[in-house]
Amino acid sequence: xxxxxxxxxxxxxxxxxxxxxxxxxxxxxxxxxxxxxxxxxxxxxxxxxxxxxxxxxxxxxxxxxxxxxxxxxxxxxxxxxxxxxxxxxxxxxxxxxxxxxxxxxxxxxxxxxxxxxxxxxxxxxxxxxxxxxxxxxxxxxxxxxxxxxxxxxxxxxxxxxxxxxxxxxxxxxxxxxxxxxxxxxxxxxxxxxxxxxxxxxxxxxxxxxxxxxxxxxxxxxxxxxxxxxxxxxxxxxxxxxxxxxxxxxxxxxxxxxxxxxxxxxxxxxxxxxxxxxxxxxxxxxxxxxxxxxxxxxxxxxxxxxxxxxxxxxxxxxxxxxxxxxxxxxxxxxxxxxxxxxxxxxxxxxxxxxxxxxxxxxxxxxxxxxxxxxxxxxxxxxxxxxxxxxxxxxxxxxxxxxxxxxxxxxxxxxxxxxxxxxxxxxxxxxxxxxxxxxxxxxxxxxxxxxxxxxxxxxxxxxxxxxxxxxxxxxxxxxxx
Ligand code: 4AD
Ligand code: MG
Numbered sequence: 001x002x003x004x005x006x007x008x009x010x011x012x013x014x015x016x017x018x019x020x021x022x023x024x025x026x027x028x029x030x031x032x033x034x035x036x037x038x039x040x041x042x043x044x045x046x047x048x049x050x051x052x053x054x055x056x057x058x059x060x061x062x063x064x065x066x067x068x069x070x071x072x073x074x075x076x077x078x079x080x081x082x083x084x085x086x087x088x089x090x091x092x093x094x095x096x097x098x099x100x101x102x103x104x105x106x107x108x109x110x111x112x113x114x115x116x117x118x119x120x121x122x123x124x125x126x127x128x129x130x131x132x133x134x135x136x137x138x139x140x141x142x143x144x145x146x147x148x149x150x151x152x153x154x155x156x157x158x159x160x161x162x163x164x165x166x167x168x169x170x171x172x173x174x175x176x177x178x179x180x181x182x183x184x185x186x187x188x189x190x191x192x193x194x195x196x197x198x199x200x201x202x203x204x205x206x207x208x209x210x211x212x213x214x215x216x217x218x219x220x221x222x223x224x225x226x227x228x229x230x231x232x233x234x235x236x237x238x239x240x241x242x243x244x245x246x247x248x249x250x251x252x253x254x255x256x257x258x259x260x261x262x263x264x265x266x267x268x269x270x271x272x273x274x275x276x277x278x279x280x281x282x283x284x285x286x287x288x289x290x291x292x293x294x295x296x297x298x299x300x301x302x303x304x305x306x307x308x309x310x311x312x313x314x315x316x317x318x319x320x321x322x323x324x325x326x327x328x329x330x331x332x333x334x335x336x337x338x339x340x341x342x343x344x345x346x347x348x349x350x351x352x353x354x355x356x357x358x359x360x361x362x363x364x365x366x367x368x369x370x371x372x373x374x375x376x377x378x379x380x381x382x383x384x385x386x387x388x389x390x391x392x393x394x395x396x397x398x399x400x401x402x403x404x405x406x407x408x409x410x411x412x413x414x415x416x417x418x419x420x421x422x423x424x425x426x427x428x429x430x431x432x433x434x435x436x437x438x439x440x441x442x443x444x445x446x447x448x449x450x451x452x453x454x455x456x457x458x459x460x461x462x463x464x465x466x467x468x469x470x471x472x473x474x475x476x477x478x479x
Pocket of ligand 2: 394402404405
């Protein structure tokens with residue numbers, strides 16, 4: 001039986017009274033044939049296990065190497081050394097799994113680079129950095145459910161396989177069981193998907209929103225939280241081919257209600273992590289501070305990680321229109337000095353450099369941009385009176401750019417049908433979506449928060465592949 005063991009986190013918080021305890025975990029270091037630092041993932045802090053010199057057989061001691069797994073029984077005592085308050089004086093040490101030091105790729109002596117750790121993602125959870133990142137990821141996921149549960153939202157599981165392209169961007173992974181070498185064809189040579197598994201062409205979902213809207217039309221307020229897939233060939237530090245998204249959808253909400261919810265949601269998540277993951281945040285803050293020191297002074301961020309999160313907790317997001325955002329960019333020194341790589345004019349889909357200028361240089365805080373041109377946004381967004389813009393909102397944050405995309409939805413059937421026709425979206429196949437506008441249509445709104453982008457913001461990590469366990473990106477699907 002293994003369940004008598006106590007986790008390291010708990011032991012470190014226990015008053016030592018020479019009580020007998022059992023601890024299990026992996027060896028981080030073994031010094032002087034005497035001091036084992038053991039970690040079981042419950043906290044970044046290791047537990048020191050002391051083996052009495054001469055009391056153990058050499059053969060056993062040789063097997064206590066970095067990465068080996070141990071079962072230790074002993075007394076919990078007040079630590080004699082510095083750096084920890086308690087330690088375990090071992091009475092028995094059992095090596096559960098050996099770890100050949102010649103072959104183990106995770107030697108912690110020289111701090112391994114994040115790039116290298118990405119190549120051994122199956123082991124990187126055992127480092128302090130990834131321990132902290134993934135405990136925070138867990139907490140954040142839990143906080144998301146708690147936030148919506150407290151507000152009475154229904155968690156709706158939307159399908160992973162769909163036949164529609166919610167965002168209309170055509171960046172979809174196909175799902176098929178047809179043979180690649182010789183698929184059935186119609187008379188005109190096109191592939192005959194009627195013979196495919198689902199009797200039609202299907203793909204992995206890019207968003208649960210359309211199905212989410214169906215739920216909101218009955219439960220009033222729902223949210224989804226699941227993986228979404230995009231076959232966009234963006235090899236950047238902010239894009240994944242498989243990422244998780246939280247998509248609340250609310251009936252009886254307009255754009256302002258939507259912004260208010262998104263803003264309080266982000267604040268709630270930050271507050272939760274600040275309260276529940278302090279130790280891990282402090283570790284990551286330290287890590288980031290060291291990384292910042294490597295950069296030229298002009299590129300360093302003004303605030304440390306914890307200060308940045310506190311700032312977001314205590315300050316309202318700036319709210320501006322797209323038109324105002326473009327004006328700010330056109331007036332900016334960066335524009336005048338031709339620092340932007342991409343063109344700036346009304347109608348552009350703002351690039352990351354523009355978004356980051358607004359939040360990092362101009363406002364120095366998160367910004368919600370509303371009223372984007374309809375031509376750069378999805379078909380379902382509610383058209384504004386001006387005939388040019390839609391009731392869209394994006395939330396931009398320092399260091400990342402877009403973290404949330406959302407809108408009030410077009411609830412007026414004729415206007416929606418007209419827009420779909422303009423964009424060549426087959427209304428016939430979307431009959432079920434249009435039915436929501438036929439049978440008791442209501443003003444409604446929603447947004448999508450990219451979970452990994454939120455993770456980047458909270459952890460201060462800079463590459464999105466370092467905040468998801470097994471990243472999927474162009475030319476990369478190991479593990
Ligand atoms: O702006 P997007 O494309 O919006 C939607 O999908 C809407 N259906 C959401 C809604 O209104 N219910 O994506 C939403 C968010 C982005 O703001 C970004 O944070 C994240 O999803 N995101 C990505 N994250 C990682 N990798 C990618 N390739 C991403 N694409 C979008
Ligand atoms: Mg977007």
